[in-house]
Amino acid sequence: xxxxxxxxxxxxxxxxxxxxxxxxxxxxxxxxxxxxxxxxxxxxxxxxxxxxxxxxxxxxxxxxxxxxxxxxxxxxxxxxxxxxxxxxxxxxxxxxxxxxxxxxxxxxxxxxxxxxxxxxxxxxxxxxxxxxxxxxxxxxxxxxxxxxxx
Numbered sequence: 480x481x482x483x484x485x486x487x488x489x490x491x492x493x494x495x496x497x498x499x500x501x502x503x504x505x506x507x508x509x510x511x512x513x514x515x516x517x518x519x520x521x522x523x524x525x526x527x528x529x530x531x532x533x534x535x536x537x538x539x540x541x542x543x544x545x546x547x548x549x550x551x552x553x554x555x556x557x558x559x560x561x562x563x564x565x566x567x568x569x570x571x572x573x574x575x576x577x578x579x580x581x582x583x584x585x586x587x588x589x590x591x592x593x594x595x596x597x598x599x600x601x602x603x604x605x606x607x608x609x610x611x612x613x614x615x616x617x618x619x620x621x622x623x624x625x626x627x628x629x
Contacts, residue, residue, distance in 0.1 A: 481628035487546030488621040502607035512596035526590035574616035
């Protein structure tokens with residue numbers, strides 16, 4: 480089971496890494512609004528991945544579900560130390576829950592590029608912070624599963 484969970488977590492980690500490559504543009508521009516070219520870069524990326532990538536963007540949701548199911552199976556089958564499964568589940572569900580409830584809807588809104596530059600900037604910065612939390616949580620899952628597999 481560790482291989483399945485680790486594979487799902489690695490996939491999600493890579494998706495987050497790609498998102499962060501655009502999100503980091505928010506760091507270098509303090510102030511109320513990001514420069515127009517930065518907002519355009521970030522919003523066009525999120526338009527492509529949240530709106531225009533259908534049906535391929537559904538693969539990410541499928542991997543999220545399968546990863547959680549694999550962790551639950553690991554816990555039910557008592558595959559390893561109980562705490563590895565429980566901590567993995569808590570980390571995965573927190574990251575996936577945050578993504579599903581806030582980050583993805585915000586990314587879709589930003590991808591539509593509507594609203595004031597200040598409102599779009601607030602969305603971009605929130606997405607960036609969310610992705611930092613998510614990548615840290617998914618990294619916990621990945622490290623736990625890889626170390627437990629040995």
